[in-house]
Amino acid sequence: MMIGDTMAYRWTNDLTHADVTPKAAFLNRRQILAGTAGLGAIGLVGTSANAAGEELTPNTLEEITSYNNYYEFGTGKSDPANNAHQLETADWKITIDGMVDNPGEYALADLMDGLDIEERIYRFRCVEAWSMVVPWNGVELADILNKAGVQSDAKYVAFETVVQPDNMIGVRRGVLDFPYVEGLRLDEAMNPLTLMATGIYGEPIANQNGAPIRLVVPWKYGFKSIKSIVRMTLTDEEPDTSWNKTNAREYGFYSNVNPEVSHPRWSQASERVIGGGLFAARQDTLMFNGYEKDVASMYDGMDLSEKF
Numbered sequence: 001m002m003i004g005d006t007m008a009y010r011w012t013n014d015l016t017h018a019d020v021t022p023k024a025a026f027l028n029r030r031q032i033l034a035g036t037a038g039l040g041a042i043g044l045v046g047t048s049a050n051a052a053g054e055e056l057t058p059n060t061l062e063e064i065t066s067y068n069n070y071y072e073f074g075t076g077k078s079d080p081a082n083n084a085h086q087l088e089t090a091d092w093k094i095t096i097d098g099m100v101d102n103p104g105e106y107a108l109a110d111l112m113d114g115l116d117i118e119e120r121i122y123r124f125r126c127v128e129a130w131s132m133v134v135p136w137n138g139v140e141l142a143d144i145l146n147k148a149g150v151q152s153d154a155k156y157v158a159f160e161t162v163v164q165p166d167n168m169i170g171v172r173r174g175v176l177d178f179p180y181v182e183g184l185r186l187d188e189a190m191n192p193l194t195l196m197a198t199g200i201y202g203e204p205i206a207n208q209n210g211a212p213i214r215l216v217v218p219w220k221y222g223f224k225s226i227k228s229i230v231r232m233t234l235t236d237e238e239p240d241t242s243w244n245k246t247n248a249r250e251y252g253f254y255s256n257v258n259p260e261v262s263h264p265r266w267s268q269a270s271e272r273v274i275g276g277g278l279f280a281a282r283q284d285t286l287m288f289n290g291y292e293k294d295v296a297s298m299y300d301g302m303d304l305s306e307k308f
């Protein structure tokens, strides 16, 4: 198996679906735009350029929806695609509580009301040393948090994924301590790059990608980008995070992408690009996954190997 290709601590597939997928057809810019022609239906005020003004070639929707980590639906890369149709997403509500002026349980539609859904084409780098490029549709987390009114003593946001044991085989098997939880420092949460995604390629986000709404933090390892969110709590204490609880030595709270700080079991200096096929070339991993100029100042003076 490929070294560094697993964060599963009980079991993992040696060869996954994506490993045997033939190289994806090259999608040019025009085709990508044509493919997003229907975006008006979900209120996209779309731009083709991404926030950082980079030209990235997104992975295909097939790749993005067939090679996933969503342990509630199993630990294999193709398990979420096979099992996540069971996720119940109707009448989705998100509780926002803790240090906010307007705590409560919000209907997703009310939270999104009045916000412009943008397209953000971001690099996505899993801690297991594979990567994709994903054309998300979503809103800045800051816009949602501002609706709730963040109080001045809040320092972190804690996030929680839905738990539906009847629908989630990984929850029934107890492959992790559920609910899946994550957290960001408040400045990270308020950073303009931090997205709450509701779509990919202009379509509602697939269940296996975290329907109906998930976090996307493109400069951090993928496990920070928690799926199917039902609670956000503003707090003044650093929140627990699922992978840190599971293995604190290997997975820190910050988990910023950093080619110079190795995982205890593998290097993070390079990554395998999904879609390249079994013999895909690796590419160098970029500091903060290529978003250094947008985010590095948040960590000024911080020892990034100590606060990994």
Ligand SMILES: Nc1nc2c(c(=O)[nH]1)N[C@H]1C(S)=C(S)[C@@H](COP(=O)(O)O)O[C@H]1N2
Pocket (backbone or CB within 6 Å): 067, 068, 069, 070, 071, 072, 125, 126, 127, 161, 180, 208, 209, 210, 221, 222, 223, 224, 225, 226, 227, 228
């Ligand atoms: N609730 C929940 N969120 C999760 C995960 C998970 O298992 N459960 N896996 C994380 C990991 S390790 C990664 S790499 C990304 C994968 O997102 P994708 O399947 O959309 O590529 O989701 C993250 N969010």
Ligand SMILES: [Mo]
Pocket (backbone or CB within 6 Å): 069, 126, 127, 128, 221, 222, 223
């Ligand atoms: Mo990951």
